Amino acid sequence: MRRAHTVEEIRSAEAALMATLPEGALMERASTGLAHLVADLLGACYGRTVRLLVGSGDNGGDALYAGAVLARRGCRVEVRALSSTPHPAGLAALRAAGGRLLGADEPGRRPDLVLDAVVGIGGRPGLRDDAAAALAEVAGVPVVAVDVPSGVGVDTGELPTAAQGTHVTADLTVTFGTHRVCHLVDPAAAACGPVHVVPLGGPGGDLVLAPASVTALQAGDVARLLPRPVGESQKYDRGVVGVRAGSARYPGAGLLCVAGAASGLAGMVRYVGDAEVAATVKAQHPEVVGDGRVQAWAVGSGGDEDARRHLAEARADEVPLVVDADALRHVTDFGGPLASAAVLTPHAGELATMLDVERSAVEAAPLAHVRRAAETFGAVVLLKGRRTLVADRDGDVRAVGTGPAWLATAGAGDVLTGLVGALLASGLAPYDAASVGAWLHGSAARLASAGGPLVAGDVARAIPSAVRALPA
Ligand SMILES: NC(=O)C1=CN([C@@H]2O[C@H](COP(=O)(O)OP(=O)(O)OC[C@H]3O[C@@H](n4cnc5c(N)ncnc54)[C@H](O)[C@@H]3O)[C@@H](O)[C@H]2O)[C@@H](O)CC1
Ligand SMILES: [K+]
Numbered sequence: 001m002r003r004a005h006t007v008e009e010i011r012s013a014e015a016a017l018m019a020t021l022p023e024g025a026l027m028e029r030a031s032t033g034l035a036h037l038v039a040d041l042l043g044a045c046y047g048r049t050v051r052l053l054v055g056s057g058d059n060g061g062d063a064l065y066a067g068a069v070l071a072r073r074g075c076r077v078e079v080r081a082l083s084s085t086p087h088p089a090g091l092a093a094l095r096a097a098g099g100r101l102l103g104a105d106e107p108g109r110r111p112d113l114v115l116d117a118v119v120g121i122g123g124r125p126g127l128r129d130d131a132a133a134a135l136a137e138v139a140g141v142p143v144v145a146v147d148v149p150s151g152v153g154v155d156t157g158e159l160p161t162a163a164q165g166t167h168v169t170a171d172l173t174v175t176f177g178t179h180r181v182c183h184l185v186d187p188a189a190a191a192c193g194p195v196h197v198v199p200l201g202g203p204g205g206d207l208v209l210a211p212a213s214v215t216a217l218q219a220g221d222v223a224r225l226l227p228r229p230v231g232e233s234q235k236y237d238r239g240v241v242g243v244r245a246g247s248a249r250y251p252g253a254g255l256l257c258v259a260g261a262a263s264g265l266a267g268m269v270r271y272v273g274d275a276e277v278a279a280t281v282k283a284q285h286p287e288v289v290g291d292g293r294v295q296a297w298a299v300g301s302g303g304d305e306d307a308r309r310h311l312a313e314a315r316a317d318e319v320p321l322v323v324d325a326d327a328l329r330h331v332t333d334f335g336g337p338l339a340s341a342a343v344l345t346p347h348a349g350e351l352a353t354m355l356d357v358e359r360s361a362v363e364a365a366p367l368a369h370v371r372r373a374a375e376t377f378g379a380v381v382l383l384k385g386r387r388t389l390v391a392d393r394d395g396d397v398r399a400v401g402t403g404p405a406w407l408a409t410a411g412a413g414d415v416l417t418g419l420v421g422a423l424l425a426s427g428l429a430p431y432d433a434a435s436v437g438a439w440l441h442g443s444a445a446r447l448a449s450a451g452g453p454l455v456a457g458d459v460a461r462a463i464p465s466a467v468r469a470l471p472a
Contacts, residue, residue, distance in 0.1 A: 001221050003212035004179040004399075006155050007121045013207040014177070014200075021204045024089070027058065030176040031065030031090075033198030034115075037174050038066060038144055039073060042113060046074035051111035051141070052099075053134050055150070056083035059120030062146050062176075064090030064099075066115065071097035078108045080134045082118055107137075114143045116168045118150035121180065126164030127151040135168060145170035148182055149191045157185025157367045167191060176200055177207045181214050184399040185367045186387045214367070216399045222439050223470040226265075227426045238267030239425030242294035243418060244310035245301040245324070246277040253302020253325070256411045258285055259460035260418025260441075261298055265467070266425040270294055273310065296320040298421030300327025301414035308333065315339060320424040322433075323379075324417040328354060331377055342379040343424070343434045345417055351383055371395050380430040382420070382438060384413060390435040398435040402442030406449045411456030416441045419463060440466050 005013075018026050042048050052067050054060035064087050067077040077099035079086070091101070102108045118131045127135065127150060148154050151167025160167055173192040175183065177200035182188035200207055217225075229238055241261045246254015254277040262269045262285050269288045271281045281288050297314035300307050300323050307326035314321055315334060320341035323331060328350050331338055344354075348366070351373055352359040362369045362383075370383040374391035383389045386408075387401040420437035428436060444462035447469070448454045 002179055002184065002216040002218060003209070004181045004184045004214040004216075005209055005212050006181060009210050009212075010121060010178065010180070013209050017200065017205055017207055025204070026200060027061055027065060029200050029202060030198060031062045032069065033176070034062055034146060034174050035066035035069035037172075037196055037198070038070060038113065038115065041144065041172065042075070045070055048113070049076040049078065049109045049111045050113050050115060051108065051138055052077065052079045052115045053118050053131065053150075054079050054081050054083070054086045055118040055131070056085060057119060057122045058087065059122065059146055060117045061087030061090040062120070063115045063117030064094045067099050068093040068097040071099040076109065078102050078111070080108070080137070082128070082131050082134060111138060111141050114138045114141050115146055116143050116150050116170060117146040118168070120147035121154050123148070123150055123154065125151060125153045125158070125167070126160035127166050127168070129165075132166050135166075142171045143168060145173040145192065147173070147175050148180055149173060149188070152182050152188040152191055154180050154182050156365065157182050157188045158365050159187050159191065172196065174198060178209055181367070184214055184216050184387070185389065185397075186385060187364070189387055189399075189401070213395060214397045214399065216401070217435055217439050220471055222436050223472070225428065225432050225436050226467065226470070227428065233267075235267030239295045239422070239427060240268040240270060240293065241266040241418075241421045241425035242270040242272060242291075242297045242314070243421065244272050244297060244299045244314055245303055245414065245417070246273050247302055247304035247306045248274055248276060249304045250302030251277045251280060252411060253414045255280055255284065256414035256456050256460065257298055257301040257324075257418040258288060259457060260415035260463070261422045262288060263419060263422065263460060263463035265419070265463070266422040269422070272313075273306065294319060294425065295427075296322070296421050296424035298322045298324070298417050300324040301417050303327055320430060320433075322417055322420045322424060324413065325350070331379075337378050341424070341430045343382060343420055343430045344373070344377060344379050345382045345384065345413065345420065345434075346373075347384045347413065351381070367397060371397065380434050382434045384416070388438045388442070390431065390438060392431040396431070398431070400435060400438040400442060402439050403445045404442075404449045406452070406454050407442065407445040407459070409454065409456060412441075412445070412459055415456050415460045418460075443469070
C-alpha cells in the first residue's frame with residue numbers, strides 16, 4: 001500500500017526521529033538521496049549546469065546540500081536565492097564545494113536541470129512574484145521538485161487559485177520518507193511527474209508514521225483483497241450480481257455494464273431491464289440469466305427514465321448496490337439510507353449536480369468533494385477521473401491511477417459499474433470493491449490499450465488478463 005501522510009503527521013514523525021539522531025543527520029540523508037537521483041538523471045555531472053531555486057526554509061537546505069554533492073562531482077551549480085537568508089549551513093557547504101549564488105541581475109548559465117526548492121511542506125499555495133520570475137527565467141528546462149512542486153496545496157492536492165499565484169510543474173519529484181497527499185491526488189499529482197521517495201531510515205531508526213488516510217493500492221494489495229474461488233466453491237458461493245441498467249434509448253450502456261459484471265469475478269450474472277437490451281444480452285452473453293436472488297445490484301448506467309424505478313426495485317432487496325449515471329440523481333428520493341452498503345460512481349459533472357456545486361469546483365478540489373459526498377450520502381463514493389478517488393464514509397480515500405489516458409472513452413464507466421457490482425457480490429466490502437474495481441479496470445485498460453486506442457468492450461474483455469497479471 002502506498003501511504004500519503006499529512007504535513008502534521010510528517011512533522012511529528014520527523015521530530016521524533018530527529019530527537020534520536022545527531023543534528024543535521026536527517027537533512028543529510030534527504031539531500032544525499034536527492035543528489036544521487038539528480039546525478040543519475042544528468043547521466044554525467046562534469047560539464048553540466050544545475051540551477052537551484054532556493055527559498056528560506058529547510059526545503060532550500062535540502063537543495064543546497066545536494067548541490068554541494070553535485071558540485072564536488074564536477075557540476076556547475078548556480079543558486080537563485082529567493083530569500084536574503086537561505087539555509088546558512090547549506091549555503092556554506094555549497095560554497096565550500098565550489099557552487100555559487102547568482103547576483104540579482106546576473107543571468108547565469110542556461111542550466112541542464114532545475115532543482116525547485118522554493119518551498120516544501122512548509123509552503124502555502126502559490127508562488128510569490130520573485131519565485132515565479134525565477135521559474136520563468138528557466139522555462140523549458142527540466143525541473144526536479146524537492147519534496148513537492150512549490151506552490152501546490154500539500155495536504156489538499158489542490159493547485160493555487162489565480163489570486164494565490166502560480167506553481168511549479170515538475171518532471172520528477174523527489175520526496176523523503178513517505179508520500180504527501182499532493183503526490184497521489186489530482187490536480188496537484190499531475191504537477192509532480194513521477195514521484196521518488198528517498199528513505200529516511202538508517203542507523204538510529206526510521207520514521208514512525210500514523211496510519212494514513214489517503215492511500216493507493218498496489219498490485220500486491222489487490223491480489224490480497226481479491227476473493228478467489230477455492231476447490232469446493234460453487235457458483236452461488238462466489239456471488240450472484242444483478243444488473244439493472246440500459247434502456248431503449250441507451251441499450252449499449254446496459255450491455256457494457258453486463259460485460260463488466262460478466263468478467264468472471266462473480267459466480268453468476270442476472271440481467272433485468274428493457275426487453276430489447278435483454279435479448280441482446282442473451283445473444284452476446286449466453287451465461288447471463290434473468291431475475292432472481294442476487295448478492296449485489298449494479299444500477300443506473302444508461303438507465304435514462306427507467307433509472308429511478310430500477311433503483312427503487314434494487315433497493316428493495318436490501319443487498320449492496322453500486323449506483324451509476326442516471327440513477328445517481330435519485331439516491332435521495334427514497335428517504336433513509338440507500339442500502340447498508342452502497343457505492344456511488346459519479347464523474348465530476350454528476351458529483352457537482354449531486355452536491356449542488358459547479359463542476360469546476362469539483363475538478364479544482366476533488367479530494368474535498370469526494371469526502372463531502374461520502375459523508376453526505378452515507379456511501380462509498382468513487383469519483384472517476386485521470387486519478388480516480390474512492391472515499392469511504394469515515395473520510396479514508398484511495399487514489400487509483402492505473403488507467404491510461406485512452407480510458408477516457410464512452411462506455412468505460414458502464415463497464416466499471418458492472419465490475420464493482422461483481423466484486424460486491426463476491427463479498428468485498430464497498431470500499432474494497434470500489435477501489436479494487438477501479439484498480440483492475442485501469443489495469444485492464446492498460447493491457448487492452450498497450451499504448452494505443454481502445455473501446456469500452458476491450459476493457460471488459462481484458463479484466464481476466466488483469467487478474468492473471470496480479471502477483472501470486
Ligand atoms: N525537518 C526535517 O528534519 C527534514 C526536513 N526536510 C525538508 O524541509 C522541508 C520543510 O522545511 P521548512 O519547515 O523550513 O519549510 P519550507 O522550506 O517548506 O518553507 C517554509 C518557508 O517558506 C516560506 N513560505 C511559505 N509559503 C511560501 C510561499 N508560497 N512563497 C514563498 N515562501 C513561502 C515560509 O515563510 C517559511 O520560511 C521539507 O519539505 C523537506 O524538504 C528534509 O530535509 C527532511 C528532513
Ligand atoms: K519544492
